[in-house]
Amino acid sequence: MARPADVPIPDSPESPYPIKTGVCEIVCGFGRGSAELGIPTANVPFEELPESVGGLPLGVFFGFARLQKSAPKEARNMQRQDGTRVHFNYGQRLTDNDLRVLPVVLSMGLNPFYHNKAKTVEIHVMHKFDHDFYGAQITFTILGYIRPELDYTTKEALIEDIQTDIQIAEKALSSPEYAKYQNL
Ligand SMILES: Cc1cc2nc3c(=O)[nH]c(=O)nc-3n(C[C@H](O)[C@H](O)[C@H](O)COP(=O)(O)O)c2cc1C
Numbered sequence: 001m002a003r004p005a006d007v008p009i010p011d012s013p014e015s016p017y018p019i020k021t022g023v024c025e026i027v028c029g030f031g032r033g034s035a036e037l038g039i040p041t042a043n044v045p046f047e048e049l050p051e052s053v054g055g056l057p058l059g060v061f062f063g064f065a066r067l068q069k070s071a072p073k074e075a076r077n078m079q080r081q082d083g084t085r086v087h088f089n090y091g092q093r094l095t096d097n098d099l100r101v102l103p104v105v106l107s108m109g110l111n112p113f114y115h116n117k118a119k120t121v122e123i124h125v126m127h128k129f130d131h132d133f134y135g136a137q138i139t140f141t142i143l144g145y146i147r148p149e150l151d152y153t154t155k156e157a158l159i160e161d162i163q164t165d166i167q168i169a170e171k172a173l174s175s176p177e178y179a180k181y182q183n184l
Contacts, residue, residue: 006168007147011175012178016052017142017145018142018181019052019142021053022048022139024045024048025044026043026091026133026137026138027043028134031082031084038159040129041124042123042124045121046120046121058108058110058119058149059107059146060148061142062104062168062169063104063142064101064104064140064141064143064182065101065140066138067091067094067098067102067133067136067137067138068099069094069137072090073135086134088135091137094131101182102125102126103125105165106124108120112149112151141181143172143178
C-alpha cells in the first residue's frame with residue numbers, strides 16, 4: 001500500500017504530536033469536497049489552530065475529533081461564488097452517535113489540484129452523517145503525518161489517494177498506542 005511520498009508512521013505518536021486544538025468553528029469551504037470528490041470535509045479557520053501547527057509541513061494528517069453543537073443562532077444562509085447555497089444549522093441535527101470521538105484525516109495546505117490562494121484546514125470525519133453541520137464546533141487532536149500534499153492530473157487520482165489516506169489513518173488509529181488518544 002505504501003506510495004512514494006508516504007512518510008513512515010511510527011508505532012506511537014512522536015513529537016510534535018499529539019497536537020490538541022481548542023474549539024474551532026466549522027466554516028464554509030468551496031464545497032467541492034462533497035460535490036466533486038464525494039469526500040465531505042469540515043473546514044476550520046487556520047487562525048484558530050494552536051501556534052505549533054504553523055511549524056508543521058503542509059499535507060495530510062490523521063487523528064481524532066469531537067464535534068459539538070453550537071448555541072443556536074439565527075438561521076444563516078450563505079451563497080458560494082458558484083451560486084450554491086449553504087445553510088448553517090450550527091450542528092443542531094447532530095445525534096449522540098455523531099457527537100462521539102471519531103477518527104479523522106485532515107488536509108492542511110493550498111490544495112495544488114485546485115490552485116487555492118490561502119491555506120485551508122479540511123477535516124474528513126470518518127463517519128456517516130445524515131445532515132450537514134456548518135457552524136458546529138470541532139476539537140481535534142493531530143497524531144501523525146501521512147504525506148505531503150500533491151498535485152494531480154485527474155480528479156480520480158486525487159480521490160484514490162484520499163481513499164488510501166483514509167485506509168492508512170484507520171489502520172494507525174486502531175493500533176493501541178494511537179487508539180488510547182481517543183479517550184484523552
Ligand atoms: C485526506 C485528504 C487529502 C487531501 N490531499 C490533497 C492533495 O494531495 N492535493 C490537493 O490538491 N488537495 C488535497 N485534498 C484537498 C481536496 O482537494 C479538498 O478536500 C477539496 O478541494 C475540497 O475542498 P472544499 O470542500 O473546500 O471545496 C485532500 C483532502 C483530504 C481530506
